[in-house]
Amino acid sequence: MIDFLIWLEETRPSTWMRESGGAFFSSLVFHSIGMAFVAGIHVVTDLRILGVAPGVPRSLMRRYLPVLWASLLVVTLSGLALLLAYPAKALTNPVFYFKLAAIVVALWIMRALMRGVLGDSRHDPLPAPRKAKALAAVSLVLWVAVITSGRFLAYTAKVMLASHLLY
Numbered sequence: 001m002i003d004f005l006i007w008l009e010e011t012r013p014s015t016w017m018r019e020s021g022g023a024f025f026s027s028l029v030f031h032s033i034g035m036a037f038v039a040g041i042h043v044v045t046d047l048r049i050l051g052v053a054p055g056v057p058r059s060l061m062r063r064y065l066p067v068l069w070a071s072l073l074v075v076t077l078s079g080l081a082l083l084l085a086y087p088a089k090a091l092t093n094p095v096f097y098f099k100l101a102a103i104v105v106a107l108w109i110m111r112a113l114m115r116g117v118l119g120d121s122r123h124d125p126l127p128a129p130r131k132a133k134a135l136a137a138v139s140l141v142l143w144v145a146v147i148t149s150g151r152f153l154a155y156t157a158k159v160m161l162a163s164h165l166l167y
Helices: 001-010 012-019 021-049 058-085 087-092 096-115 128-156 162-167
Strands: none
Touching: 001 012, 001 087, 001 162, 012 021, 012 058, 021 058, 021 096, 021 128, 058 087, 058 096, 096 128
């Protein structure tokens, strides 16, 4: 694993991401803005399922899906760029894997909600089922965990560059 990380961090794209202030900074900005949209759409949708803004039909939340998917693409690409800059920093940190797992579970929950209570306008006048409310509550907790763990990545890394492990 160390050999792979050293090789990766010595590639031209990795070096460029690390040493080009503009590339790294731009990736951070795009990642932050993208996460704001991804997490924000989830939070608004979860809160609607939990009963906030009862005058807004739950099925209308589907209108945000194109923005969600576009933002998720931005987050993924900018996240890969950030990972490329410091692969050992992320790939040797358990917090990074926790963040990814929380994202996967939260996206799975959204998919389940879209297929159920958010997917059909016939559900709008009815109270959200308990299962949907429970999933929305778990989703809220997961997005708080994603954002918090993302911030912790800057402070919990024990290794910045794999090549430093050789000395």
